[in-house]
Amino acid sequence: MNFDLTEDQQVIADLAQQILAGSMDVDRLKAAERGSGWDPEVWSALAEANLVSLCLPETVGGSGMGAIELALVAEALGRNLAPVPLVPTVVTAMAVAEFAESGTHDELLAGVADGSVVLTSALASAGANDPLLPGVRATPTANGWRLEGSKPAVPYAAEAAAIAVPAQLPNGSSLVALVRTGTDGVGLAPEKTTNHQPAAGLTLDTEVSTADVLGTAGDEAAEVTRWLYEHTVAAMCSIQVGVAEGALAMTSSHVTDRQQFGRPLSAFQAVTQRAADAWITTEAMRVTSRNAAWRLGAGLDARRDVAVAAWWATDGGQKVVTACQHLHGGIGADIDYPVHRYFLWGVQNGTVLGAASAHLARLGGLLARS
Amino acid sequence: MHIGDTPQEAAFRAEARAWLEAHASLRDPAAPAQEMDLATHVGHCRTWQATLAEHGWAGITWPAEFGGRGGSAIQSAIFGEEQARFDVATGAFAVGIGMVGPTLIAHGTPDQQERFLGPMLRGDHIWCQLFSEPGAGSDLASLGTRAERTDGGWIVNGQKVWTSLGQFADWGILLARTDPTVPKHAGITYFCLDIASSGIEIRPLTQITGVAHFNEVFLTDVFIPDENVIGSIGDGWSVARTTLLSERSFIGSGTGQWGVDDLIETARRLKRSDDPVVRQGLAAAVCRARTLDYLGLRLRTAMSQGRMPGPEMYVMKLAYAKHWAATADTAMAILGMSASLGDFSPTAASHHIEGDDRWPSMFLTQYAIRLGGGTDEVQRNIIGEQALGLPREPAADRGVPWKELALR
Numbered sequence A: 001m002n003f004d005l006t007e008d009q010q011v012i013a014d015l016a017q018q019i020l021a022g023s024m025d026v027d028r029l030k031a032a033e034r035g036s037g038w039d040p041e042v043w044s045a046l047a048e049a050n051l052v053s054l055c056l057p058e059t060v061g062g063s064g065m066g067a068i069e070l071a072l073v074a075e076a077l078g079r080n081l082a083p084v085p086l087v088p089t090v091v092t093a094m095a096v097a098e099f100a101e102s103g104t105h106d107e108l109l110a111g112v113a114d115g116s117v118v119l120t121s122a123l124a125s126a127g128a129n130d131p132l133l134p135g136v137r138a139t140p141t142a143n144g145w146r147l148e149g150s151k152p153a154v155p156y157a158a159e160a161a162a163i164a165v166p167a168q169l170p171n172g173s174s175l176v177a178l179v180r181t182g183t184d185g186v187g188l189a190p191e192k193t194t195n196h197q198p199a200a201g202l203t204l205d206t207e208v209s210t211a212d213v214l215g216t217a218g219d220e221a222a223e224v225t226r227w228l229y230e231h232t233v234a235a236m237c238s239i240q241v242g243v244a245e246g247a248l249a250m251t252s253s254h255v256t257d258r259q260q261f262g263r264p265l266s267a268f269q270a271v272t273q274r275a276a277d278a279w280i281t282t283e284a285m286r287v288t289s290r291n292a293a294w295r296l297g298a299g300l301d302a303r304r305d306v307a308v309a310a311w312w313a314t315d316g317g318q319k320v321v322t323a324c325q326h327l328h329g330g331i332g333a334d335i336d337y338p339v340h341r342y343f344l345w346g347v348q349n350g351t352v353l354g355a356a357s358a359h360l361a362r363l364g365g366l367l368a369r370s
Numbered sequence B: 001m002h003i004g005d006t007p008q009e010a011a012f013r014a015e016a017r018a019w020l021e022a023h024a025s026l027r028d029p030a031a032p033a034q035e036m037d038l039a040t041h042v043g044h045c046r047t048w049q050a051t052l053a054e055h056g057w058a059g060i061t062w063p064a065e066f067g068g069r070g071g072s073a074i075q076s077a078i079f080g081e082e083q084a085r086f087d088v089a090t091g092a093f094a095v096g097i098g099m100v101g102p103t104l105i106a107h108g109t110p111d112q113q114e115r116f117l118g119p120m121l122r123g124d125h126i127w128c129q130l131f132s133e134p135g136a137g138s139d140l141a142s143l144g145t146r147a148e149r150t151d152g153g154w155i156v157n158g159q160k161v162w163t164s165l166g167q168f169a170d171w172g173i174l175l176a177r178t179d180p181t182v183p184k185h186a187g188i189t190y191f192c193l194d195i196a197s198s199g200i201e202i203r204p205l206t207q208i209t210g211v212a213h214f215n216e217v218f219l220t221d222v223f224i225p226d227e228n229v230i231g232s233i234g235d236g237w238s239v240a241r242t243t244l245l246s247e248r249s250f251i252g253s254g255t256g257q258w259g260v261d262d263l264i265e266t267a268r269r270l271k272r273s274d275d276p277v278v279r280q281g282l283a284a285a286v287c288r289a290r291t292l293d294y295l296g297l298r299l300r301t302a303m304s305q306g307r308m309p310g311p312e313m314y315v316m317k318l319a320y321a322k323h324w325a326a327t328a329d330t331a332m333a334i335l336g337m338s339a340s341l342g343d344f345s346p347t348a349a350s351h352h353i354e355g356d357d358r359w360p361s362m363f364l365t366q367y368a369i370r371l372g373g374g375t376d377e378v379q380r381n382i383i384g385e386q387a388l389g390l391p392r393e394p395a396a397d398r399g400v401p402w403k404e405l406a407l408r
Helices: A007-023 A026-034 A040-048 A067-079 A087-099 A106-113 A219-257 A269-297 A303-327 A329-333 A340-352 A358-370 B007-023 B037-055 B075-085 B089-108 B110-121 B236-252 B259-270 B274-302 B310-340 B358-364 B366-371 B374-385 B402-407
Strands: A119-121 A137-140 A144-155 A162-168 A174-180 A188-192 A199-209 A212-218 B127-130 B146-150 B153-161 B169-176 B186-193 B200-205 B216-224
Touching: A007 A040, A007 A067, A067 A087, A067 A219, A067 A269, A067 B310, A087 A106, A087 A212, A087 A219, A106 B127, A106 B169, A119 A144, A137 A162, A137 A174, A144 A162, A144 A174, A144 A188, A144 B310, A162 A188, A162 A199, A162 A219, A174 A199, A174 A219, A188 A329, A212 A219, A219 A269, A269 A303, A269 B374, A303 A329, A303 A340, A303 A358, A329 B366, A340 B310, A340 B358, A358 B274, A358 B310, B007 B075, B037 B089, B075 B274, B089 B110, B089 B127, B089 B169, B089 B186, B089 B236, B089 B366, B146 B169, B153 B169, B153 B186, B169 B236, B186 B216, B186 B236, B259 B274, B259 B310, B274 B310, B310 B358, B310 B366, B310 B374, B358 B366
Parallel strands: A119 A162, B127 B169
Antiparallel strands: A137 A144, A144 A199, A162 A174, A174 A212, A188 A199, B146 B153, B153 B216, B169 B186, B200 B216
């Protein structure tokens, strides 16, 4: 039993922090917000440092690491608010490596490893809160499957070479298909998101070959949908840990420097105690998300662990960024001051992951069935 | 005790409703999202304010001698409740009618009342508040904008911030330090400032929703004539208290709807109203809204009986801030993932003010209601002192001349 990071894991965490803290600053963030919404240069820097390929197989240029190492990079990403497609790309690539027939997608994965290819997954559905019941329909054809339906807010969809789309079969089971963007019947409409990163609504009326179905269609493929969902949620939880941590660091320094009534704000107990509560919440988010990532990486059943981490990341994460925004007082309302970005990221992660109540309902369902 | 309209109040409500029906159209909750930029919104506010004034519905609680209706706080609330159902805009006059008017009625000279109240009531003048400074937020009385004596008036230098709608204002109420040698509350004077004066620079501050509601205001050698000093020199803090009390009671006032009907409608429309977790959120919102109703009724009762409202006003503002945040939170859970969509970029050409986008917008601006008009913490301190009779917090700066504080 050891909750500490290994030496290698610590090196990965430090490297990610060093690269992201060294490259992300307010001017870069503003430039990304005014432009495409993301930062391809920082993405290249991460790829060059082998942090994108970290969790891919060595056969395609990766390092063969897993979910816990991805979690550490994701924490650094949230801490520095780096607008790059780490989670959608890496989790989708890991799913392709895990479930596609061996050797069939090596070129695509090698592109991911060297930073030239972005991938993503279409997990969210409007209104409905169960990502395991996808809204897209799949019907068999001579050489594969016909996909019909739509998905809102697919992160980095227009930047991605391919999108992993869970789809429902006529028999109620599901499959995950890798849809190539730019092919007939794959429509993308750009959408604005709360934290300004790119996203697009996806409409499908297209066909995919059997080779682009991850795993085999049927009950087993429903497991691929769950795998994709759980790995994505766990990694998003880790981003949220970094967001909370970064927001709190900025807040601690603000309440120490800002004077009112002849003393620093931090000398008021109402301020200090709210900040301390936010720190306790952040640490709860960290331990639960690392546990979930570790269990996923170890190939253990992590359904409850992911739900617990997700509840902390959504409910707790939003409480932390709200507290940090509040403790900044008026200055936080001005978008020239940087703290609001943590708030926007925290709110967006809280909704993209599914609201806190949805995770509680899911955990409740798991408990009731056991 | 009688909760609900008295026969006189019911008659007033019927009269108000009949007039509103004749002069405005009902808000249609099912109408498609409306897009409107701030300037258009302010224009609509001016038009509606002029219509109200023309028909004697402006300044319901203002005495008739100042052009008001001479009515009670309860009548004003009733009119507000009825008006909320109609497609009209009023926000730009919140500072003028709600805060400056009562201050001038209490502290202004007959000449000042004559010059300022009429144009305010008719919608000719939009007013803004020039109180907060970068270094003086919760500790407003530590403000450092200086006003120095000159022939026939004062020369003002300094910087103000969080000035709502300053970019559209004609006049501002300004607090400035006229005597730095006395303790901080004692050396402040209250001015009316013509925004067309030279030396004023207004820079909009963009918020995370993309809207530039607030402004920074830079004052460089701005001249204010003596005739625009409100109250006595050095007595600005007590004048400002009238304004701040009006602000707090305004922020905590509102209509009997509190956004709850819209919340329930949103849940139904998105077919989420059968979800037990969502239903609990809706039910909790109804509980909060009814509490706000009754707190508001008690507050208005005190005001209509001519009593100064007590600590319940601070409870009201805290409860409202909590309700705002929790309601937006429930709405976000109902919207699910689509709550992360919506164009809140500073470059957005226009801003949705209706439709589902308003929930994320409300969620994102929840901090404002917890900060504006005194932070949650300031309200709780006042409740501790006034409701519970607890001793005041020890203050390091009490009795110290302002200029010595500035050196610390």
